[in-house]
Amino acid sequence: MHPPPLPTAARSRRPAVQLSVIVPFLNERDVLPVCLERLRRVLDGLNESYEIVFVDDGSRDGSAEFLAARIRTEPGLKLLRLSRNFGKEAAMTAGIEHAVGAAVVILDADLQDPPELIPDMVRAWREGADVVCMRRRSRAGESWLKRASAYAYYRLLNRLSKAGIPADTGDFRLMSRKAVQALLQLPERCRYMKGMYAWIGLPTRIIDYDRDPRAAGTTKWNYLGLMRLAMEGITSFSTAPLRWATGLGVAAALAGVGFGIVITLKTLLLGEEVHGYPSLIAIITFLSGVQLITIGLLGEYVGKTYMESKQRPVYLLRDVQRSRTAALRLPGSEPDTAADPASGYARDDAAGPARQAAPSAAMTGEGPHAVNF
Incomplete structure (x- = not known):
C-alpha cells in the first residue's frame, strides 16, 4: 500500500525525505552515540529516504558539538540549537516545524522508547493511520511512585477533558504529514503536546510496547517538573x-x-x-x-x-546545521537543502553572513512558532 497522499503543495514532486525522526535532548552526551547508532541501523533497513532531526534544548555538556562533528561527515542529519533551555514541549515544536518528511516520528534521546519499533510504526502508517501512538505496557527503570502517579494522572486528565488522551502514552509516536499540518495550526504558546496530539483527532493506531531503562546518563526530570507539566496539561484542556x-x-x-x-x-x-x-x-x-x-x-x-x-515565540533558534543530503536518497527525489559542496554540510546561522539562497519556509519546515535571530 502506498503512503497517504501529501498536502496539495507537496504533490508537484516526490518528497526528498519520506521519514523524519525528531530527537529532542538536553545534556545527553553519554547516550547520543548509542542513540545515533541504533537509529542508523533501524532506518537504513527501511529502504526509505530519511532525516534525523536533533533538537538541542540548551545543552552544556558538549552534545551539540558531538552532533555538529557528525553532520560534517554523515548524511541525513539536522541539528537545531535553541538559544536556551525552553523545555521539551518547545523543543518538540521546533523539530516538528523543521521536519520535512512525509511522516514524522518523535523519539526521546534516552532510548527508553526503542527505535527498533519504528518499522512497525511505518507499517501502520502505510496501512492508513495518520497517527501511530505507542502505549507503554510496562515501564522498566521507573519507581513505583512514578508509575502509580502516571496511572492516576492520565485517568484524571481524561475525566476532566474531552481530548481523549490515550492512557500510558508519551511523546513516542508517528504522525503523517496531514497530522503534522493540523498540529501546526494550533497557535497556543503554552503547549501540552500530548493533549494537542489527541485534540487533532484523525485515524489513530495504538501499538503496545515495553519501555526500556535509560541506555546511559540520568533523567533530567524531577517530580516538581512532572507536577508542573501535569498542571499544564489539566489547565490547557479542561476548565x-x-x-x-x-x-x-x-x-x-x-x-x-x-x-x-x-x-x-x-x-x-x-x-x-x-x-x-x-x-x-x-x-x-x-x-x-x-x-x-x-x-x-x-x-x-x-x-x-x-x-x-504576550504572543512571544515558543522558542528562539541559535542556528540550524544540516547534512548535505538526506540519507538513502532515492531516484527522482530532490535534496531538502542546498549545501556548500566544499564543507559537505549546510549551516543556517543568523549571526553569520546572509545566505545567498535561503531555502523556502516549506523546505526548512519553519513554522509560526519559530524565530531566527
Whole structure:
C-alpha cells in the first residue's frame, strides 16, 4: 500500500525525505552515540529516504558539538540549537516545524522508547493511520511512585477533558504529514503536546510496547517538573477545576449555614452555651483554605491567559546545521537543502553572513512558532 497522499503543495514532486525522526535532548552526551547508532541501523533497513532531526534544548555538556562533528561527515542529519533551555514541549515544536518528511516520528534521546519499533510504526502508517501512538505496557527503570502517579494522572486528565488522551502514552509516536499540518495550526504558546496530539483527532493506531531503562546518563526530570507539566496539561484542556472550585465554595457556604442553624437551635431549644473561640477558628481556617485553593486555580488560568496574550515565540533558534543530503536518497527525489559542496554540510546561522539562497519556509519546515535571530 502506498503512503497517504501529501498536502496539495507537496504533490508537484516526490518528497526528498519520506521519514523524519525528531530527537529532542538536553545534556545527553553519554547516550547520543548509542542513540545515533541504533537509529542508523533501524532506518537504513527501511529502504526509505530519511532525516534525523536533533533538537538541542540548551545543552552544556558538549552534545551539540558531538552532533555538529557528525553532520560534517554523515548524511541525513539536522541539528537545531535553541538559544536556551525552553523545555521539551518547545523543543518538540521546533523539530516538528523543521521536519520535512512525509511522516514524522518523535523519539526521546534516552532510548527508553526503542527505535527498533519504528518499522512497525511505518507499517501502520502505510496501512492508513495518520497517527501511530505507542502505549507503554510496562515501564522498566521507573519507581513505583512514578508509575502509580502516571496511572492516576492520565485517568484524571481524561475525566476532566474531552481530548481523549490515550492512557500510558508519551511523546513516542508517528504522525503523517496531514497530522503534522493540523498540529501546526494550533497557535497556543503554552503547549501540552500530548493533549494537542489527541485534540487533532484523525485515524489513530495504538501499538503496545515495553519501555526500556535509560541506555546511559540520568533523567533530567524531577517530580516538581512532572507536577508542573501535569498542571499544564489539566489547565490547557479542561476548565473542570474552576467548576470544582465553584462547587467547593457552594459546599462550604451550605456547611456554614447548616452549622449556624445547628448552633442556633441548640441555644434556643436546649439552652447550651456557645463556645465561640474554637468553632470560630475552625470555620475561619476552613474558609480560608477554600478561598486560597480557589484563588490559586483562578491564578493558573489567568496566568496562562497572560502568557498567551504576550504572543512571544515558543522558542528562539541559535542556528540550524544540516547534512548535505538526506540519507538513502532515492531516484527522482530532490535534496531538502542546498549545501556548500566544499564543507559537505549546510549551516543556517543568523549571526553569520546572509545566505545567498535561503531555502523556502516549506523546505526548512519553519513554522509560526519559530524565530531566527
